[in-house]
Amino acid sequence: MLARDIMTSPVITIEPSASIGEAADLMLNHHISGLPVVLANGTLVGMITEGDFLRRGELGTEQKRSRWLEFFLSPGKAADEYVRAHGRKIEEIMSDNVVCTRPDATLDEVVTQMIDRNIKRLPVILDNRLAGIVCRSDLLRALAAQLPIDTVARNDDALQDAIITELRRPSWSGNWTIQVGVKSGVATLSGVIFDERERQAARVAAENVAGVKAVTDELTWVDPMSGMTMPPPGAAREL
Template structure:
């Protein structure tokens, strides 16, 4: 899926000359945590977010340092912090050169960039002009649709078993064939051996995500790697599971 399918458009944006007060009012009115800053021709020049308003003189939260730390900081940096704490226009407090993504990017690329840069939203651009914005919340909608129960075609037991086995075989934690799958009228039973308690939950999730599965019964035996002791499912306590993690 591409970002163009989930992005929010049209975009609520502001000009560099917009007042900080107006930017704050827009964020509150629309319940958003950031605003793209654009020139009159639609060119993106920055972004202003709640984080840019944390160190403000009006709140009494401007940065304070002890005298010896203040001595080590350059006058230019202190001056820049003063502008952020007292500036009245968006261009004085915004983050310049916002991280952007193209409208043809995939959702995987969006998530990768958000994770790498630790950001919550990405302006979507086309030829340098902003055409939308994608936030973490925008990714929830396609996920929710995919997880919603729909009209799925009936699947027989052998197809279910084969699908689960294929999923397990494709995972590094899948046991290399040590996890066996039995299906009876949509009821799945997992048997065999695991060497890490976390593999138990992963196998359960892999099974319940296959269409046609009605229930999953876990009969996997855990082999403790250090001692070789075999622990059956009913013998495992929550404390042992915690230790395994």
Template sequence: MKVRDVMTRPVVSIESEAPISLAIRLMLQKKISGLPVVDPAGNLVGVVTEGDFLRRAETGTQFTPPRWLEFLMGPGPMARDYVKAHGRRVSEVMTRDAKTVDEDTQLNDVVALMERNHIKRVPVLRGKKLVGIVTRANLLRALVSALHAAPAACSGDVAIREKIFRELNSEKWAPVATIDAIVRSGVVTLSGYVLDERQRTAIKVLVENVPGVKAVHDDMVWIDPVSGVTIESEERLRNPH
């Protein structure tokens, strides 16, 4: 899936020379936490977010460094912080080096960009022009659509079991040689053993995602590789048989 498939357009943006009061009102009215900032020609020049208004003189939250840090920082960074706390125009408080993508960027690359830079939104450009924005909310909506678009169920228990083991064989963490799956009328019973409790959870999630599976019963045991202690599943402890 690409950015063009999920991005929001048209974009609510603000010009760089607009007053910060307008930016704040827009964010509150539109219930968004950030705005792309553009020049009069519509070219992206930065992003302004709620975080840019956290350290403000008006609320008494401006950053006041201790004297020893003032000496280390020097006048430049202190002047920058002063502008951030007192600036009245968007251009004075915005983040200038905004991370961007184009419409053909894969969503996987967008997520990696968000995680790497700890950001919640990425402007979408066509050349220098702002044409959209992709946010975490856009990704959630794409996920909901994908969850509703369920793949066709496997036809019959044999096909379900074959699909389970194809999926397990494709995962490096899966202990395929030590587990088994019995399928009856779409209900899967897992048996065998794992050497890490996290494998148990992952196996159950994998099986639950196989089309046609109606329920999963966990009869697997966990063998601690250090002590050799065997621990049965919670389901088996609740319903011994």
């Protein structure tokens, strides 16, 4: 799946000469937290988000420092903070260093950029023009579309094979000490784990197999250093 498959288009945008009041109204009326700032020809020049309105003089939330720290603050930095706290135009407070992506970028690339840059949205650029935007909500919709809705009818043997296959794929289950049994669609996990975190991972692996009705945890945790054991909870968790 690529960025163009999930991006929102057309995009609600604003011009750099617009007022911050116009931007606030657009965000509130459309229930969005950020706006690409574009020129009349569609060229992206910045981004305005809710975070840009946090330090505002009208709210009394502008940056405050002690006189001692103010002494070490450069005049340029102080001037920049003043503009961001009191500027009336979008171009005065917007972020102009915008991280963008391509329509053919993979979702893995999109998510990596969001995590590495700690951002919530990525404008999608095609031929130097804004073609769309990918937000975290777009990724959530893509996830919801991929989640199974109907249970798949499988016999117990097929479910057991599918769970074993799923357990053997990830690196954390390389000890091969987890046994699987299935009866009437209820999966039972037994055997030994050497890290308590493997318990939840094993449950998730079994629950992700379509057709499993419930998972019973009979895994015993063994501390590889001391040999201390923790008995399994044993209760079935229904899906």
